[in-house]
Amino acid sequence: MTAPAEIKGVSKRFGRVEALRDVSLVLPAGELVALVGHNGAGKTTMMKLMLGLIRPTAGTIRLLGENPAGGDFAVRRQLGYLPENVSFNGVMTGRETLAFYARLKRAPAGSALELLDRVGLTAAAGRRVATYSKGMRQRLGLAQALLGAPRVVLLDEPTTGLDPEFRQTFYDIMLDLRAGGTTLLMSSHALTELEECADRVVIMNQGIMVANGTLAELRRKAQLPSRIVVTMADGIPAERVDSLAPGVAIRRINGHRVELICPDEDKIAVIRQVTAENAGVADLEMVPPGLDEVYAHFLRLHNGPRGEAS
Amino acid sequence: MTNVLIIAGREVRLALRNRWVLATTLLLAALALSLTFLGSAPTGRVGAGVLDVVIVSLSSLTIFLIPLIALLIAHDAIVGEIERGTLALLLSYPIGRWQVMTGKFLGHVAILVIATSLGYGAAAGALALTGSEMLRHSLVAFAVMVGSSILLGAVFIAIGYLISALARDRAGAAGIAIGVWLMLVLVYDMTLLGILVVDQGRTVTAGVLDALLLLNPTDVYRLFNLTGSANVSQFAGMAGLAGTTAWSAPVLIAALALWIVVPLVLATAVFARREI
Structure with missing residues (x-):
């Protein structure tokens, strides 16, 4: 069986900006991969390419065996996505919002209610999303990404704005998903948090993948x-x-x-x-050298004598 | 098909929830009622059916108002959702872009159907309640007017989508929408009139004029409603044009349908290629 997600030699330009340069990456089933990089390193671009929202300038992408930008969109039934700064229509209630997305994924309505409970929004389910706090919207975003028991889940900065008391629950959910064989790709700035749960770390810098491996491998390679x-x-x-x-x-x-x-x-x-x-x-x-230091090391290595990227 | 209906259902629900439907219905009803009662004063109660007068005044109102309402709803449909970030999430779901577009179109047309039939229906209802006698063919003409008003709205919803799919941002879409509205509702006819006066029928013959009128959906609507029945065209002062125009009602309806399909297909094609 092929890997749930394969990226081969992918580049993406936006006008004069090269957002992604010759990136190749395979996400195997049941792995939690941390995507780490500065703002503008190409993390969101990579996710959008995998979703088919944008098309690569060069290279090929296969998500669940299909070209995401032109293949059969039905495969996205097995995909979950949480965009950065997720937003919903404010006049709908949390329950209505999740029910709408559940219908699109043909997921049973009951599973939507279970997910609302899992992210702790049952009490607020009947309120309009406009009244939700940033953290509650983020939790609703997480709930919609988990609809329909997805095989691949892409989370763009999932922990920003998340209430501190919910973080642990969030990581528990992630680990449960991974145990069930789901592939997770998670971008984050909170490197130290990912350190404990990530099977693999992909470090991006200025559109180039500068490192890809388990944390132990990267530590060894970095010789910190x-x-x-x-x-x-x-x-x-x-x-x-x-x-x-x-x-x-x-x-x-x-x-x-x-x-x-x-x-x-x-x-x-x-x-x-x-x-x-x-x-x-x-x-x-x-x-031991932490992910922060490993990350800084690979950025230094890539940027060379010019020092830190601005 | 299910996906299309899910999207359409959500659009209607959203419009009901954020009072779009209510506001539009009330606006149309208020204008229709005031035109019905104030507008019939000068003609008195003699001659043709009072409903015919209402048809004339309402369809003149429709030409300005319905395109504006339709563009207001539609210009935001794509670019607005991109800016708010809701479209990226929606398109990560198992749904095709053409389904999103078709679903939104059905939903938005349904909103217009509700608002127009309730709003204009209020005028007809009020006339019936006040005991005005209404001829059967006048009622039919009224129903046809409401139906064609919805068609005109659908035309401008499709045009609005094309603007929305092409525009870089919401403000740009709004600007283009207003421009298109002014162009089709005012400038086109003014220019045409000016040319006719200057030209004195030398190059712009009746045939050319007929063709030029088909190039503007509001003119198609005007021709369809104001020349549709003899009673109405006399009131509208369109009897002259009605006598000379080469287009029959089915041709005019087909023209409106084409004015819906072409922008909608173009909008879907642009949207399909657009990077979100």
Whole structure:
């Protein structure tokens, strides 16, 4: 069976702007892929191409086996989409809005009510959408994206404007979907949140895919240094570390805490050194490079000596 | 087909909900009623049926008002939904773009059907209540007038969609819509009249004039209603034109139908290629 979504050598120009340059990407079934990048990196363009809202300048796209811009639109019954800054017609109630979308997807009306409950909008279902807060609209947007048990779900910045107390529920829903074999593509700025649940990370910069792999792979590729935060025992000055681990880059946090920055492969050796007997170390904390740092690294790599993209 | 009906149903519902239907119906009813009672004063109660007078005044009103209402509804249909971001979401659903367009068209025409038949029907109803005698053929002429008014509205809804599918933004669509309205409702006839006066029938013969009238849907409507029945054309002062025009009622209806189909097909084609 082919992958739910395949993008091959796709470029997209808007006049003089090259929004996407030669991007190839396969989204396998049951994976949650994080799409990360600055504004204007091409994330929304990629989703719109996958939906057939715009057509590629070059390359081919297959979504559920069809060309999204010209194939059989019936395959979109198995697709869910949450646009960035989702908006609905304000004069309809939440229940009516979801019922309308359920009819279009031929999903049973009962499933719409269940979804309203799942996103916590049952109490507000009879109110006009115009009275909803940003977070409630976002939840309604999420509910419509989940109608009809989709096989592919595209979420454009789903967590912006989401109420903090709903975030956990949101990630629970995502993980449930993935467990059911749904492919999820999620773009976000909240890199640290995606760190825990993303199977794969795709980093975009200025229309180019600069990285694509599991977080562990990207970490390895980036060869980012590990950081070890060392807390000295009472009465022992932080300077002591200098002699314990010679040649290791050290950043002083305060009088009795320092941060050691070393290449990943030296990690164990350094830990041995600082935990030697009578070293006077009270506590030790490992800080692996986060998605934020991996992301920054790949952007630096791509932008080269010119430094950060503006 | 189901998708088309779902979209049409939603458009009607939205228009009922945000009072579009109510406002349009009340406007048409108020104008129709005032024309019925004020307009019949100068003619008195002699001669032809009072309903014939109403037909003349109402169809003159329709030529200005119905295109304006239709363009107001339609110019926003595509570009407005793009700007509000609701179209991208709708098109991610299993629905074809032509279905969206057809559904909206059916819905918007249904709104016009409701508003026109209730609004103008109020005038006929009021006449019946006040005990005016109404001849059977006058009633038929009135029903035909209401029907053709809806057709004229449908023409301008289709034109509005074409504008909406082409326009870059809502403000642009509104501007073009007003321009098209002025052009077809006022400027075209003025220009034609000017040419006729200057030309004195040398190059613009009766045949050319007939053809030129078909090129403007409001003129087609005017010809259809004001020359349709002998009683009406006398009141309308169109008896002269009615005597010379080569077009029969079926031809005029066909012309209106063409004025609906061509812009609608063009709008669908433009919309199908448009990047959202």
